[in-house]
Amino acid sequence: MTATHARPRAGASARAGFVRGVVALVLMPLPLVVAALPAAFAGGGTRRWFGGRGDSRRAEAQAAKDAAAAAFYELDTAQRDLRISIETITAVDGSPGARRAVEEFTALGHRIDEVSHAYITAVDTHDLDRDDLDPSVAVRARTELTGAKDELVRVRGELERFAQGLGPLLEKAETQLARLAPSVERARQALLTASNALDDVRASGMRADDLAAGLAALAPELTRLNEGAGRHGVPETLQRADRVVREAEAIRAEAGRLPERAAEIDKRLVSLRTRAQALTTRTEGVEPVLSELRRRFAVACWQDLQPVPAQAGEDVRRAEEKLKEATKARDEQRWPDATALLTTVRALLNSVDEAVSAAGDRLRRLDAVAKDPEQEIQRTRFAIRDAQRLAMAGRNTPDPRHARPLDDCVARLDRAVAGLEGRHPDYWHFLTELEAVRQTVARVVGLIRSERGPAA
Incomplete structure (x- = not known):
């Protein structure tokens, strides 16, 4: 016999119905084994009735049988509902509390089997439709069926109390299950959006090979999402869905930025090339400044500036080489490489600018202090x-x-x-x-x- 949970809260009814629907879709439900009882729920077939005290005993026994059948049915229904709750919890929660709940439910199942067996035995033992039913047999049947009914009711009470204690675990599980379908759908939509964005940017002439590789790497994740939580577990599926959304969104955003990024790199290439040319001209003017310093001031005032022309010229030459490499990287759409090379070019030109400016600034400061210290x-x-x-x-x-x-x-x-x-x-x-x-x-x-x- 299978079991269920008596819903202790009116507000939980709609939620439990929703969760049962979700469980039916995403989990592989366990088969519910119900005892085949051809006569357990029978209200009695066609029989002959005789007046007198015998008929009264038969009627009382039949009433006891009907009450026991109703108790049996209610316990069976409660156990079935509670099994769905347990399956919901175990699908989501692997904590010690969830494992204890499973153990307690299993123990309850054994007690339910015991009282169910006693009820079935009582039903099978006494044929209340016999024409020659002895009144003493009817009395005994009533007693046994009433006792079976009482045990069924008692165990159902235990089941209801156990179901009430599952509240926090079940609420947590229902919350995660309620997130499951929307999370998986968001992941699918995020992948579709990223794919469309990649198609658009490729249509504009950009290869975006690194983004395409990143999107292809998410294909196995989509396959696992489609296989469902029944195979991979609810927590793992939720985590996978969230990860797919993040990575797909990053790919979509990067694809959207590619045209702007290409334009920015083109702009920087032009700007740095112009700056390198200007610094080449300025570097040529350092030597006359050094000649003036050597002519008018002591060696200690300019000696540290002697390497500036040669070093500045070397740095400009290296910057121009890196600019060529950056241009090639941009043409090949190796955006990270192009960006890194342009950063190196900028650092080299900044160094040249500082060194060339230092020579002119030295001369100006020395002139000023020589005139008026x-x-x-x-x-x-x-x-x-x-x-x-x-x-x-x-x-x-x-x-x-x-x-x-x-x-x-x-x-x-x-x-x-x-x-x-x-x-x-x-x-x-x-x-x-x-x-x-x-x-x-x-x-x-x-x-x-x-x-x-x-x-x-």
Whole structure:
């Protein structure tokens, strides 16, 4: 005999009906074995009735038989419904709680078999349609059938209580099953959309081979989705459907971006090619700048710039080679390679730009400090004095952690100024030393303010 769950909540009725439909579609239901009882539900065939006390006993026995048959039917129906609930849970949930539920249901099934056997035996033992039915036999039949009915009702109560305890597990399973069909359909639609997007971009002349390979790799996943959750399990099918949606959507989005990506690469190729040509011209102007530096300033002011023309020329040459490789990659629609090569070209040209600009900037700064070093000196003295006032604010004596580095800065400034005396002063050392002093002062100011808070 099979079993079922008595639906304890009115709101669960519609949901259980929906889930049974889903289970019937996505799961392989277990066969329900029902005892063949040719006479178990019979209300009695054609029989002769005799008046008197015998007929009363026969009627009471028949009523007991009918009540037992109704109890048997109700238990059978409840067991069938509950089996669907158990199958729903086991299809989705492999947790210890779900396994315990299966074990308890199996144990209940054994008790149901026992009381069902007792009922069937009672029915088969007594033929209540016999013309010569003895009243004592009718009494005994009534007693046995009533007892069988009571046991059937008792076990049905156990079944109902067990079904009520399945609520959380069943709700979780129903939620996942309710997601199953929409999730699989979304995956199918996502693959179709990605395929259409790929067809459109190919129609415009782009090969998109990497996207086509990615889409082809999803074909086995679609096959598994079509095979159903009955074969692969509900959780695995849901995860597979979600993964297919994500990957198919990524392919669709990338296919949609391909024309824009190609246009952007074309634009960058033109821009970087133009920039390389301009830097070639600028690189040619570095040598005259170095000649001016060599003529007017000490060796220490320009020696580090000597390699700039050769290095800049080499970097421009390498950039132009990478541009050719990037152009070939773009023509072959190797978009990642083209993008990576253009990034390398940009880095090389940035390096050239910085080096070439450094030579001109050096000459301008040295010219300015040679004409008027006092501006740099006063700028640095002001920074030191401002930091000293902050260090003394609200104090009689400064904190040694603040005073010591500020005193060192004063000494460094004095040494740098003294170094300007002589026939060929090192103006570049002077500039870099004063910049270092200002950086040290800024660190001390930051330390003081962090210790004193926003009011400092």
